[in-house]
Amino acid sequence: MNRPAFPIDELLPRIRESLAAHPRLVLEAPPGAGKTTQVPPALLDEPWLQGRRIVMLEPRRVAARAAANFMARQRGEDVGETVGYRIRFENRVSARTRIEVVTEGILTRMLQDDPMLEGVGALLFDEFHERHLAADLGLALALDVQSGLREDLRIVVMSATLDGERLATFLDAPRLSSAGRSFPVSIAHFPARREEALEHQTRRAVEHALTHHPGDVLVFLPGQREIARTHSVLENSDATRGIDVLALHGELPVEQQSRVLQPDPDGRRRVVLATNVAESSVTLPGVRVVVDSGLAREPRYDPNSGFARLDVANIAQASADQRAGRAGRVAEGWACRLWPESQRLEPQRRPEMAQVELAGLALELAAWGDANLRFVDAPPPGALAAARELLQRLGALDGGTITPLGRRMLGLGTHPRLAAMLLAPSNRDEQALACDLAALLEARDPLRSRSDAVAERWQALAAFRAGRVAADASRSALAALDQQARQWRRRLRLEHAPPSNAPAHLLGDVLLHAFPDRIARQHPSDPYRYQLANGRSAKLFDDSALYGEPWIAISELRDDPRDARVLRAAPLDEQRLREDFQRRFVTEDRVVWDANARGIAAVRETRFDRIVIESKPLAKPDPSRYADALVDAVRQLGxxxxxxxxxxxxxxxxxxxxxxxxxxxxxxxxxxxxxxxxxxxxxxxxxxxxxxxxxxxxxxxxxxxxxxxxxxxxxxxxRQRIDALAPVRIAVPSGMERAIEYDYDDETDAPVAPVLAVKLQELFGLADTPRIADGRVPLTLHLLSPGGKPLQITQDLRGFWDRTYPEVKKEMKGRYPKHPWPDDPWTAAATHRAKPRGT
Structure with missing residues (x-):
């Protein structure tokens, strides 16, 4: 293959020089500059590499395959020789491989399994601007390895749109930038009509583009569902006759992905409907027009399921600019944005770290043995604490230490909830059921009904395997579930077909290992309400298929401060629960504060976690427990x-x-x-x-x-210092001691100026305002009349004598004639009494 020229080429000598002198580098280059496919081969013969491998992290499977294939073709080789890749459930590397393109979970496993990274000379983090949690973790682990074990390890962070200066400062690394190669791109906005669905708005924009602009059209849509709907609409459009309409997303077979990444062999125009995988990770030839929905599916923590789900969200401005730039790669282009011009986008993409559940990260940190890693953006403390609490329930942590089970869970490379469930069963039928349930929990719902029974979904999958598809089920969704479950069985080396039928409680007996915090028992006085192991409660819907079940394992829960709702669950067998979680069933005597009775209650409780199964009054409680209950009372009452x-x-x-x-x-x-x-x-x-x-x-x-x-x-x-610096009373010139009043404002979290209330006559002869706290804080003087009424508030006593006292004296002398009102307060004798008789 003849090697084409890339904009990054002129920067390659400087990249090699920088890495020869410094172990870290920040490389900025726009899409199409060639950084992904040209930088790794350019480093293969560097002396510092010493024949070791280069590992490049690529955030998406499509991009990992495409980059490895392109680099291999450049060398006239097949993938798996000098250049290979490893992604989930797929490995194309060999003993000869020296450039290894991996996806995010793979890199983390490599670092955890071999912190010395034997045989690896460089780690390249591509598309770091996407700020995936796994990339942030991988970089933090790599920096820890480099600082403590492998000073010779090279780390290159590559990005298309990023605050490179901030990152270079954080890494203490040089920063190099490539201008890239682009042509002018005209931007237009194409807002939706009233109540117009996205696929119809997109069709209008594509038809306009095909009529008025040359070249292929790249359409950015949030996900597979929107791509399928838009594809269906475009197939019925007159404007797309003779035009190849193609999809591009991570779930496509490799052959279809490869077809999209190559020019049409017959020279036909193409419309490519893509997710944000086409934003920066792969190159599409011939694109002159971009139609951008302004949307993407991004991970968000879903409290209903306990997992991060892909939700449709507005993209950041940096992503919009990047998408538009795709139209200007080969010639002048046109970008059509499907949102109003007045709509403002966030400047940069938010780190995944700030918006997903962190159980996986917490488990990785526990396995690493050091939670104090250097992150570009630190994990939120509250989310990290909640993640560790969940890991304790799953049996992955004991205190802060990872358990043997936790290490086995980590090796599966999936969410800790799923890993715990996959590893819990002891017989092969239940192991196969766990694989099915893992697939069901990770995928979209195969049923169109609103049923809250997990069993109905598994039964639909079992029916599909027998050649039947229920009326309310999606064949494509069930096929994807079956394939995913098969991959999990292969991963667990389980050569055992799943059962064709299973009692509903057996599904719950397996599912509870993923959701130990959501094991729930029916409330004794309300059959629709359940008490959860985590201390919360939730209700069934009125038409629930689970009504009457004494125990359930909840896989989806709509949280609500007023009334949480069970969205999906399966019944479980209490005897099996007692066998699997024997240590979490406890009977103990408790002395607690009863807020309703405003007194102490002594009871003997039998509990599963925080579910009270039985409670009986205690006649003679242990007196030593009362103090704990009274402390709890103060916590509740304030x-x-x-x-x-x-x-x-x-x-x-x-x-x-x-x-x-x-x-x-x-x-x-x-x-x-x-x-x-x-x-x-x-x-x-x-x-x-x-x-x-x-x-x-x-x-x-x-x-x-x-x-x-x-x-x-x-x-x-x-105690003595407090009395000296903030005295209770202070002596005044009259010879008396007067109290100082202190106050602290909780709303502003600041002290209020201390107050000394004193009769004016007691301060005659005192020039300056008294001070406390080593002279740093003046008292606020409340100067009082002989009758104790306020005359003046001041922190400037000298100014009061000079400017205000003459007016006060004139007014007060007639009202209090028996008290001294000297013309010169500076030399007058202070007193707390009236004038002696006869004076």
Whole structure:
């Protein structure tokens, strides 16, 4: 094959020079520049590679196959010789392979199985701008390997649209950019008509393009469903007669994908209906027109199913620009956008890390043994904590440590829920059922009915295998399910056909291993309501096929703060549940706070996880458990349930203010404690529980005991420092001591200025406003009349004497003639009394 020229060619010497001098590189190049297929071969003979392999991460299977095939043809070889690829369920590499194109899950497995990456000299991350979670994880693992084990490992991050400067800074890497090769592209908007379906809007745009513009037409649609509908509509259009209408997506057979990626042998014009796989990962010859729906199917966490689902979403502006650029690869082009020009798109694609469920990531981190990896964007802490809780239930983690089962789950390369279910059965029939259920959970629903029974879907699959298709079932969906289940059996080395029939509870007995948090028991007083193992509850629909089942395993659940609904489930056998999860059935005595009775209740409970199966009152509970129950009461009722005195509330405010005024007092080993509501509630067991020991009622806690509990974490020197820096009272020139009032504003999370309320006559002779906290904080003076009424509020006492006092004296002298009102307050004697008689 004659090698064509690519825009990236002129940059290849600089890429080689950079990697010879530095182990990391950020490479920016637009679609069509040739980075995917030209950079790996250009590095094969570099001295630092020492004959080792180059592994390139490609986010999509279509692109992985296409890139490997193109590079192999350039060398006049078959795939699997110098250049090969590995994707899910398909391996085309050999001992001779030196460039290996892999999809995301494959790279993670390589790193986990061999952190030294023996035989690998370079990792290339292609299309990194798509920000898939697996790519972010792969890069974080690679950086960890490079920093600790393999300083000679080269890491190249390649992207078409990305904030390259930010990434280069993060990686501490050089940044190279290729201008690419493109021609001008005219942009037009082609909004939908009222209530017009996407396929009909697309047909109008394609017909316009074929009539008014030359070249092939590339249409971007969200997914297979939209592609199929649009294909059907275009087949009946007069404008597409004699034109080849083709589909391009990841589920097509390899032969059909290859056909789309080659020019038409008869020179006919083509309309290619593609998912975003055509956005940057593959090259389509002859395209002069792009019709862009502005939509893509992207992973989003679906709380109904517990998995990430592909939802239709608006693309980012960077993706829209990239798609439009596809029209300008060979000549001037035209891009038609199917959304209004006034609609604004997000500038860049959001990282998958921020919008999917993280159980798979948490399991990978546990297997790696270090959760503190360097991520371009760190995993959200809340989502990561929820993922670890799920892994505990699945048996994949023990504490924070991965279990042997967890390692086996990781080896399957699928969501931990599915992996746990696939590995749980001990007999071959149930293993085959697990493969069927894994396929059902991953795929779109094969039934058109709204039934909530998992059994009906499996029975439709079993009927399809027997040559029957139910009236409400999709033949194509069932065929895809059958194929996926067969692949899972092959993956598990299970040479056993699935059973032709199975009782409904057997499906639930297998399914419960994927959803241990959604095992549910019928509520004793409401047959439509179920208590879940995770502590929540949910209701069946009125026409549910599951009505009357005592136990169910829920695979889909519509969460709702008011009333969650069971969307899909299967009944299970309680005896089997007790056998499989024996350790989660417990009987224990509990002393708990009863919020309704506002008192302590002592009961003996039998539970499965958080499902209470039986509860009986206890006549003689263990007294040592009362303190725990009283602490729970405070958690429920809040800190206001405690006997706060005004002086204790002031002490707490003083400590909180000092931490804000003097930041050094909030840090280090001698730091003052955080006494905010949140901090006190989080640490109730440490400071309050000892004070409640031996008590059976919350109101038995005395005011003094509460004060000592709060101060219990302070050293004597810290207590003295608080009194010195934030005194309760302060001496004034009259010789008296007056109280300082402290306050802390929880809404603004900031101290309120401390207040000293004092009669004006007591401050005669004092020039400057008193200060506390090592002189950093002035007091707010509430200057009072002899009768205790406010005259002035100020933090500038000197200014008050100079400017305001003469007016105050004039007004007050007649009202309070028995009190001193000197002309010169600077030299007058301060007093808290009236003038002596006769003066």
């Amino acid at each position: 800190l206001r349930a405690l006997p706060w005195t005004p002086s204790l509330a002031q002490w707490r405010a003083r400590v909180r203010c000092l931490r804000a005024w003097l930041p050094e007092l909030a840090q280090g080993p001698a730091a003052l404690p955080d006494l905010s509501d949140a901090a006190l509630l989080d640490t109730l067991d440490a400071w309050l529980k000892p004070a409640l020991t031996g008590k059976t009622r919350l109101d038995a806690l005395g005011e003094q005991e509460l004060g000592e509990a709060l101060r219990s974490t302070l050293e004597w020197s810290q």
